[in-house]
Amino acid sequence: MIELKDVHRTYGEGHAAVHALRGVSLSVPPGQFVAVMGPSGSGKSTLLHLLGALDWPTRGEVVLDGKNVARMDDNALTRLRRERIGFIFQFFNLLPTLNAVENVCLPALLGGKSLASVETRARQLLGRVGLGDRAHHRPSQLSGGEQQRVAIARALVTDPPILLADEPTGNLDSRSGAEVLTLLRQACDERKVAIVMVTHDAGAARRADRRVDIKDGLILNDQSQVPE
């Protein structure tokens, strides 16, 4: 379902070049929950952005739903991202002028749905991440972890078959974090969503079906595990 084939990503040129990924291959089928761990700066966010077609490899291929991303035109790529992928960013990328409910509804609205048809689900998801009474707050009126939870609800609103999560519990206490992981686990088990979650939290990683360790732009280790 989602695949990286010997992917390289270099930033800059010459002696200042940073080789963020140096030949990474990864294949994730539907219904599999993968945790990616590794040191700060090792290439995890870069990997996730390539998987989400938000960035392009310097070498190698990215294949989503059987299609080589490099051969798709802008419109097709935009539709693919919108309909098939939910992305939880490391720093959320919420729109500051919209409140929590509006931010959560946004992917569906961009996909052509009406506010009326999606608002109920958006409020439900906010309730599930404990933000029922913060629905009308804008990001600047929310705590760090509350903003993170809005970003999580937003990624789930269109119920996409692929979820890419960049440190989704980084600003959460252990209980809110556990609730988020339960939501992700449910998406995977009940609806066969393919999930790639970057995390620095070993406890969060133990909830996955598979653990990948990355260091200096290379995969060191990739193994199945029994999820906790």
Place this chain on the structure above:
Amino acid sequence: MIELKDVHRTYGEGHAAVHALRGVSLSVPPGQFVAVMGPSGSGKSTLLHLLGALDWPTRGEVVLDGKNVARMDDNALTRLRRERIGFIFQFFNLLPTLNAVENVCLPALLGGKSLASVETRARQLLGRVGLGDRAHHRPSQLSGGEQQRVAIARALVTDPPILLADEPTGNLDSRSGAEVLTLLRQACDERKVAIVMVTHDAGAARRADRRVDIKDGLILNDQSQVPE
């Protein structure tokens, strides 16, 4: 050295009012390292902003260096913040147009020092947080955890007697996080810095001399401990 006296902080009004802090008292002497833990949304960042005179209580007093913050004029308050307090923000607040070294130098430059006199120390601090080879990158060219480490180096550059750290290891792997905690522990033990660190990481909290638990805007628990 730093004190909150029955502090309240309410956002908004009427039935939409959020009582972020509902009567918090805390007194931290020089050379004490306090860890503050609590659920997402419980008032921790609010508490830290009040301690740093970046916000004002709705009720109660904030006392820094023996002075009631409410009775200080703007200039005196600005000097106090600049000379006495290092603040590590939950989302860093780096200047996007400056590179890592320039961001780290900024507090000293604003305090009247020349770039030449502070640049050596800035580069040293960046080296200590593992960013020696990222000194010339701007924030958009840094990973999440690298940006966080620039923010940490910046808070230390003027060697202030008070350090306020909002989830300083939230985007760091365990090894980078341990290095940061060592730096903080050193400031406290060797230079009698008073530190208040908000964290969701119980391991980080165990490095402190005292642990405060906050929930729904109130302190539940405040006790000394032997630092790990």
